[in-house]
Amino acid sequence: MKFPQLLLDGIPDAVMVVDSEGKGLFANHAATELFGFDVVGQQIGLPLEDFAVVRVPYKGIVKVVELRVADSSEWVKGSQAVVLRDISEREKLRVGLQEKVLELNGFLDLLEMIPTPVVRTDAKGNIEWANTGFTKSFGDAKSLGEVPALATAKSKVLSLFERSPAVAGDNTEAAASDTPGFVEQVFEAGVSEHMPIVVQAVPLNGLEDTKFAVVLNTSAESQELMQTYLNSVFMDSELGIPNRRGLVMQGEADWKDASLEQSVIAVTSPGDDSVEQEMIIVRLVDLIKEQWEEVRQGAAKDEPGEKKMLMRLGRVLGDSIGCLIATPRDSETGAASLADSLAKKVIERGLDRLHVGLVSDTRASTSLELAIEEATLAAQEASSLGKGQHTFTDDYSQIMQQRRELAEAVRASLLHDLTVIIGEGVSSNLASMSRLKRLSRPKCLPVFMTTNWAIFRHPSLFRFFSDSI
Amino acid sequence: MPEMDQKQIEALIKAAAEGKLMLEVDFVDVLTQGDRALSEHIIVTPTLDRLDPLPTLRLIAIPDDAEKVLKKIKED
Numbered sequence: 001m002k003f004p005q006l007l008l009d010g011i012p013d014a015v016m017v018v019d020s021e022g023k024g025l026f027a028n029h030a031a032t033e034l035f036g037f038d039v040v041g042q043q044i045g046l047p048l049e050d051f052a053v054v055r056v057p058y059k060g061i062v063k064v065v066e067l068r069v070a071d072s073s074e075w076v077k078g079s080q081a082v083v084l085r086d087i088s089e090r091e092k093l094r095v096g097l098q099e100k101v102l103e104l105n106g107f108l109d110l111l112e113m114i115p116t117p118v119v120r121t122d123a124k125g126n127i128e129w130a131n132t133g134f135t136k137s138f139g140d141a142k143s144l145g146e147v148p149a150l151a152t153a154k155s156k157v158l159s160l161f162e163r164s165p166a167v168a169g170d171n172t173e174a175a176a177s178d179t180p181g182f183v184e185q186v187f188e189a190g191v192s193e194h195m196p197i198v199v200q201a202v203p204l205n206g207l208e209d210t211k212f213a214v215v216l217n218t219s220a221e222s223q224e225l226m227q228t229y230l231n232s233v234f235m236d237s238e239l240g241i242p243n244r245r246g247l248v249m250q251g252e253a254d255w256k257d258a259s260l261e262q263s264v265i266a267v268t269s270p271g272d273d274s275v276e277q278e279m280i281i282v283r284l285v286d287l288i289k290e291q292w293e294e295v296r297q298g299a300a301k302d303e304p305g306e307k308k309m310l311m312r313l314g315r316v317l318g319d320s321i322g323c324l325i326a327t328p329r330d331s332e333t334g335a336a337s338l339a340d341s342l343a344k345k346v347i348e349r350g351l352d353r354l355h356v357g358l359v360s361d362t363r364a365s366t367s368l369e370l371a372i373e374e375a376t377l378a379a380q381e382a383s384s385l386g387k388g389q390h391t392f393t394d395d396y397s398q399i400m401q402q403r404r405e406l407a408e409a410v411r412a413s414l415l416h417d418l419t420v421i422i423g424e425g426v427s428s429n430l431a432s433m434s435r436l437k438r439l440s441r442p443k444c445l446p447v448f449m450t451t452n453w454a455i456f457r458h459p460s461l462f463r464f465f466s467d468s469i
Numbered sequence: 470m471p472e473m474d475q476k477q478i479e480a481l482i483k484a485a486a487e488g489k490l491m492l493e494v495d496f497v498d499v500l501t502q503g504d505r506a507l508s509e510h511i512i513v514t515p516t517l518d519r520l521d522p523l524p525t526l527r528l529i530a531i532p533d534d535a536e537k538v539l540k541k542i543k544e545d
């Protein structure tokens with residue numbers, strides 16, 4: 001008898017044997033741990049099914065347990081062996097996935113109802129989903145097919161990534177040395193003396209692979225909003241659920257105003273560009289800032305943040321004209337080529353111009369260079385169809401001047417077909433696009449593209465469309 | 470009580486009524502009646518106890534098939 005006991009005690013799954021009356025005859029260590037006490041001699045019960053999912057109350061929580069039953073009469077007549085596996089985490093994941101799917105479906109339903117063409121692409125620029133508004137404007141989305149010249153572009157992007165020092169030398173020490181510059185940026189971006197937010201760099205120990213952490217004094221509501229936002233940014237592409245790379249954790253309260261708590265934002269992202277992460281924080285600060293303003297002005301908060309944002313999105317998109325392309329990061333090339341395909345369609349349909357705003361949400365995107373190259377080709381191709389000039393810019397240091405020139409160029413040229421704006425943060429790009437949209441002529445179909453589906457949740461997007469109405 | 474367990478019990482009562490079997494059911498929610506669940510030594514849910522007629526019988530891994538459960542309950 002000793003050998004099976006030793007063997008069964010060594011395996012991670014809980015194993016117990018019940019006699020013909022359902023009383024516990026044997027339980028291994030894992031079973032005792034699972035229930036919190038030894039079940040030998042206890043009236044456990046006769047399993048009626050060979051497989052079932054049951055719940056086990058344990059120290060105030062309820063574990064979800066998968067139960068499999070096998071006949072063990074050869075050992076003790078009438079006995080049954082029960083193998084139990086704690087699937088609580090898996091169940092949480094399943095429920096989370098289910099909720100996410102419901103949320104996404106609800107979101108897609110919402111987008112389906114509005115007349116604005118909206119399309120989502122994969123990393124190669126292939127259309128994954130398009131709403132009815134898009135199909136009505138451009139025909140069957142599938143007919144556009146795979147965007148050309150992407151295989152080369154993709155490999156170039158990958159080689160750029162390989163050369164990137166941020167990826168090659170990713171470690172916490174290096175990240176820490178980058179922190180002061182980042183903090184300065186955050187202060188510039190979102191912190192005002194009237195807003196009770198304090199940003200400071202914190203030690204990076206304690207969290208494996210933490211690129212950086214920031215402490216902010218925020219309200220609990222802001223913490224929730226930040227986590228919602230981080231969840232949408234750090235989405236596991238396969239599972240469709242947050243991959244927990246961005247965490248908002250409640251820290252010790254260290255602020256005079258009792259209604260505020262301290263949040264620690266930790267972004268763990270060992271393969272990504274640190275600039276991208278900085279932008280995420282900048283956007284988070286934007287979110288907090290906006291919310292703080294709402295609180296300050298006593299705005300009514302009768303809807304949960306996420307739902308409220310979706311409602312606003314539906315309203316502003318529903319009233320706007322244009323096309324919104326959402327495509328994953330580092331596929332601006334795909335988006336540019338897709339825009340080119342759309343441009344041809346627009347010209348075929350007798351519209352006299354197409355405005356394309358390509359929104360890159362990382363101002364130091366490694367694919368920027370390629371995006372410009374591809375966008376230029378796309379613009380030239382559109383121009384070769386007999387419609388004037390194209391304009392783009394890639395120099396961040398002179399971006400303001402170029403933006404002014406760009407607006408002038410748009411205003412001056414009646415033949416303008418394609419405007420590509422790349423290389424800045426979301427907010428500034430949207431501001432540029434907003435200006436361009438105001439300059440649009442009646443027979444113009446503006447096309448807006450974004451590299452991040454999560455941008456839908458970004459307040460700047462709403463502001464952009466709101467401004468455009 | 471999870472919705473599934475509730476449905477299982479409702480199906481059981483309905484099947485019992487159809488088979489002209491008197492069934493008196495006492496629910497124990499382990500989340501709200503933790504002490505009772507502990508005193509009854511309930512370690513997994515759902516657990517179905519037959520208290521009467523004797524001998525008592527305790528079942529776990531309850532199937533959705535109410536007929537199968539009733540058959541087991543009716544066994545001596």
